[in-house]
Amino acid sequence: MSNRRDFLKKAAIGTVGVALGTASVSTNANTMSAKSYSKIIGANDRLHIAIQGLGRRYGAYMPAILDKNNNVELHYLCDVMKSQRDKAAAKYSDKLSSKPKLENDIRKIINDKNVDAIFMATPDHWHAPGACMAMQAGKHVFLEKPCSHNPQEGELLVAYQKKYNKVVQMGNQQRSSLQSQEIIKAIHEGLIGDVYRATAFYTSKRGEVPNQKNAAPPEGLDWDLFQGPAPRRAYTDNTWNYNWHWYGWDYGTAEMGNNATHELDIARWALDVKYPEHVSVNAGKFQFKEDGWEMYDTMEATFRFAGNKIIQWDGQSRNGYDKYGMGRGTLIYGSKGSTMIGRDGYKLFNLKGEVIKENMVPGIEDGNALGGGGQLSAAHTVNFFEAIRGKAALTSPIDEGAISQMLTHYANIASRIEDSFEVDETTGRIFNREAMKLWSRTYEPGWEIKPV
Secondary structure (H helix, E strand, C coil), rough: CCCHHHHHHHCCCCCCCCCCCCCCCCCCCCCHHHHHHHHHHCCCCEEEEEEECCCCCCCCCHHHHCCCCCEEEEEECCCHHHHHHHHHHHHHHHHHHCCCEEECHHHHHHHHCCCCCECCCCCCEEEEEEEHHHHHHEEEEECCCCCCHHHHHHHHHHHHHHCCCEEEEEHHHHHCCHHHHHHHHHCCCCCCCCCEEEHHHHHHCCCCCCCCCCCCCCEEHHHHHHHCCCCCCCCCCCCCCCHHHHCCCCCCCCHHHHHHHHHHHHHHHHHCCCCCCCCCCCCCCCCCCCCCCCCEEEEEEEEEEEEHEEEEEECCCEEECCCCCCCCEEEEECCCCCEEEEECCCEEECCCCCCCEEEECCCCCCCCCCCCHHHHHHHHHHHHHHHHCCCCCCCCHHHEEEEHHHHHHHHHHHHHHHCCEEEEECCCEEEHHHCCCCCCCCCCCCCCCCCC
């Protein structure tokens, strides 16, 4: 067992020299071939894992976890709400080879030396602090989007990953889509000529949200632990169950962090850009104006990059008009044509707007359903397991994911200060003092992420 853990601690993560979006075995010197791997510990070495956060998203990992071919053992189900733990145990315990322990506090799991990897599917404010604690304790991490609550956390995540050399997969599962990989590779090879613009979009029909009112925390909820890294405040009714997304900036990152992460990542990947030079937004709350929703529910954002490339975001959280013919996706424009990329695949168009090729697999992944899930999530999970074993390169290593996440942070910051700003395209830092005040956040004392 000690040899197995030593190997896993040293297993290559494939974040250096990886061709983005591929599932091939990395040629990184730190990554062992499958043959070398099998000689040391056997190709069927078991991974011992835990899941933190048992709300809407964790079920997307379970098909891969339950598949015996992946040879993993689920040791812990963790959530700060007792009813969530009980429901997960009732749903999956009889399907697992061993009964997982139910735990309230992720810190106890992080301190368990028998755990190799942790899936983190908590509210946004827990993501980076939890992942950094886990890496420091020697765990690999599958980190749901948004990977960070603010820009500084993204920097810290990358720094921790480099220091502790752990596998950190960001949960933007479309990177594991074979169709997305295929078309973006072709775009990079000149299929639609010189790419110059991407329009990423999301349309939803979210309804009214209750106005917050003081209340006792629901039975079974550890409200203090729910807040974790966030400054303490009194509980308000219905905060813990999804509406934390819209009740201010203590816990959530609005729709940009919640959903735009996915499409903006595809746009940035296709245009082969890093940080923008300029960011501007037009955002506001336009639906159900008297309800408890405290964020924008509509946003248009423009990111201008070097080389006259532009990414535009069009997000409608509570107006269901489907102007693009699909609920979410990314439209890439080139000098010779264009392509629409979504969860189901892609369609390729010539300059006349005619479809000249398509590769679609309907229903491969839930697009707008809460929590999502499907074949892309399963493939993303399997890729995480294989990367830990040194048998594959990560499809979404955290140093790439953190850059895409920065686009969502830029847009949120611009909307909060109601101003556009320029960005250092090399470092990602913002040339605006008011904006830089939101680069980090205020933490509950003792919960700060320490630099490494």
